[in-house]
Amino acid sequence: MIARSMTGPQLADACVLHIGLPRTGTKTLQWHLFARHPEIHYLGTFIGKAFSEKQRHCTMRNDAMRAIMEELAWGDVRWPNIAGCRRHLRRAVEPALERGRVPVLSWESFSTAVPERRRRQARNLRKVFGPCRIALTLRRPVDLIESTYALVVRRENRPGKRAGLWYQSIDDWLERRDDWEIRPPLDYCSTVEVYRKLFGEESIKLFLFEQLAEDPEGYFGHWCRFLGIDPAEGVRLTRAKAENTTASATVARVARIQRSRLLTRLYDWLSPDRRFDWLRRPSLGRAPVRPRVSRAGRRRIARITREGNRRLAERFDLPLERYGYPL
Numbered sequence: 139m140i141a142r143s144m145t146g147p148q149l150a151d152a153c154v155l156h157i158g159l160p161r162t163g164t165k166t167l168q169w170h171l172f173a174r175h176p177e178i179h180y181l182g183t184f185i186g187k188a189f190s191e192k193q194r195h196c197t198m199r200n201d202a203m204r205a206i207m208e209e210l211a212w213g214d215v216r217w218p219n220i221a222g223c224r225r226h227l228r229r230a231v232e233p234a235l236e237r238g239r240v241p242v243l244s245w246e247s248f249s250t251a252v253p254e255r256r257r258r259q260a261r262n263l264r265k266v267f268g269p270c271r272i273a274l275t276l277r278r279p280v281d282l283i284e285s286t287y288a289l290v291v292r293r294e295n296r297p298g299k300r301a302g303l304w305y306q307s308i309d310d311w312l313e314r315r316d317d318w319e320i321r322p323p324l325d326y327c328s329t330v331e332v333y334r335k336l337f338g339e340e341s342i343k344l345f346l347f348e349q350l351a352e353d354p355e356g357y358f359g360h361w362c363r364f365l366g367i368d369p370a371e372g373v374r375l376t377r378a379k380a381e382n383t384t385a386s387a388t389v390a391r392v393a394r395i396q397r398s399r400l401l402t403r404l405y406d407w408l409s410p411d412r413r414f415d416w417l418r419r420p421s422l423g424r425a426p427v428r429p430r431v432s433r434a435g436r437r438r439i440a441r442i443t444r445e446g447n448r449r450l451a452e453r454f455d456l457p458l459e460r461y462g463y464p465l
Contacts, residue, residue, distance in 0.1 A: 152235055153270035154242045154365060155263060157333070158249030159323055161285040162275035162347040170379040171358065172242050177367040179234030181243040182207070202226040203243075210262045211245060215255060223266040240365050249274065249329045250322045257332055264336045272333045273364065276450075277347035278462050279324055279443045280436055284428055286323065287311055292388040295417055303405050305396040308429040312438075324439065327446025344454050348461040388417050389429055440464035 156167065165185075172180040182198035198204040206226050209218040231241040248259055277285075287308045294304035312320060334342055343364050350357040355373050362372035395401040405413060431439065444464040451458040451465065459465050 152240055153231070153267050154240060154273060155248075155267065155270060156242065156244035156246075156273045156275075157329070158246035159275055159277060159282065159326055160246045160250060161282055161289065161323075162246075162277045162345075163350050164244070164246050164275070166350075166376060166379055167275075167361070168244050170376045171361065171372055172244055174375050175362075175367055175372055177239055177371075178365065179231060179239040179241045181230060181241055183245055200230060202230040206230070206266065207245070210266060211248065211259060215258045215262055218262050220262070220265050223262075227266055240367060242365070249326060252322060253325065253328065256322070256329060260332045260336055269337055269341060271341050271343065271364075272337050273343050273345065273361075274326070274330060274333075275345045275347055276326060276456075279439050279464065280431055281347075282323060283312070283320065283435075283439060284308065284431055286320075287429055288389050290319070291392055292417070295388070295392060295413065303392060303395055303402060305392050309432050309435055312431065312435050321442070324442050325446075327443070327450055330450060339453070342454070344450065344456060346456065346458075346461060391417050 156164075156172075158164070168180075168183065168185070172178055173184065180199065181203050184197050184199075198207055203226070206223045209215075209223050234241055248256070248263075250256075251259060290311065291305065306314070330342060330344070345357070345361065349360075355377065358373050358376040359369040362369035365372075395405050405416070408416065447458050447463045447465050450456055451463075
C-alpha cells in the first residue's frame with residue numbers, strides 16, 4: 139500500500155474523495171472551496187468558467203492524476219493498472235502531504251455510472267487510495283430529477299450541435315430514459331452501501347443539498363470541519379458563491395420555440411453558436427418556473443428511493459423526513 143511507503147501524514151488519513159451526486163452544488167465546492175482553499179491540494183476536476191484557461195491535463199491537476207483517472211474512471215475499469223496508479227498517486231500528492239495539505243479528488247460521475255461500473259470504480263479507488271474518506275451530497279429525489287431534466291434539455295441543445303431543436307416533456311423524458319440516465323442517480327443508497335462496505339461506515343460522510351439552501355455558511359463550515367481545514371477561510375471563500383444555472387430558462391425558451399412553427403424555422407436558420415446564445419439569453423419578466431414532475435412520476439420516484447432513504451436516515455442520522463425525502 140502507498141500509505142506504508144510514505145513519510146509524514148499517511149495517505150489513508152489525508153485523502154478525501156467527493157463522489158457526487160450531480161445537481162447538488164458541486165461546482166460551488168469545486169470552484170470556490172476545493173480549488174482555492176490554501177489547506178487543500180485539489181486533484182480535480184477543473185471544469186467551467188472558473189477555469190476558463192485551457193486545461194493541459196484534461197480537467198485534472200496534472201499528468202499523474204489524468205493517468206489515474208484514465209485507468210480508474212474514464213477507460214475500461216475492468217483491468218486497471220493498480221500498481222501504476224499507486225506510483226502516480228504518490229507523485230501527485232506526496233509534496234502536498236509534506237506541507238500538511240489535504241488532497242481532494244472530486245468527480246460526481248462516480249455516483250452516476252451503471253451499477254456494475256460503479257462497483258468496479260469503487261473497488262479500484264479503494265485499491266489505489268486506500269481507506270480514505272468519502273463524501274457524498276444528496277438531494278431530495280424529485281428535485282434532483284427536475285434539475286437534471288433541465289440540464290439535459292440544455293445539454294441536448296448545446297453549442298455546435300447541428301441537429302434541430304430537441305425537446306421532450308419531463309414525463310416523456312422520465313419514461314424513455316429511465317434505465318440509463320435516471321436510475322443511477324436515484325440509486326444513491328446502493329452507491330453509499332458499496333462505499334460503506336469498501337471504506338467503512340466511519341469513513342462515509344453524507345451532506346444534504348437542502349442544508350446548503352437553508353444555511354450556506356453552516357453547510358460549508360460543516361464541510362471544512364469534515365476536511366480538517368480552517369472553517370473561517372472556507373466560509374469566506376464560498377460566501378454568496380452558490381452557482382446559479384440558466385437551465386430552467388433554457389427549458390422555458392425551448393418549449394416556447396417548439397410550440398411555434400415560425401420560431402422553429404428561425405431556430406433552424408441560425409448558426410449552432412447563435413442558437414445556444416439565444417437559448418441561454420435571460421428571460422424577461424418573471425423568472426422561469428422549473429419543470430415539474432407529474433403526480434404519477436413523483437409516486438414512481440418515491441417507490442424507487444423510499445426504502446433506501448429509510449436506511450440512510452437511520453444509519454447516518456439524517457433529517458430526511460424534515461426535507462421531504464420519501465420515507
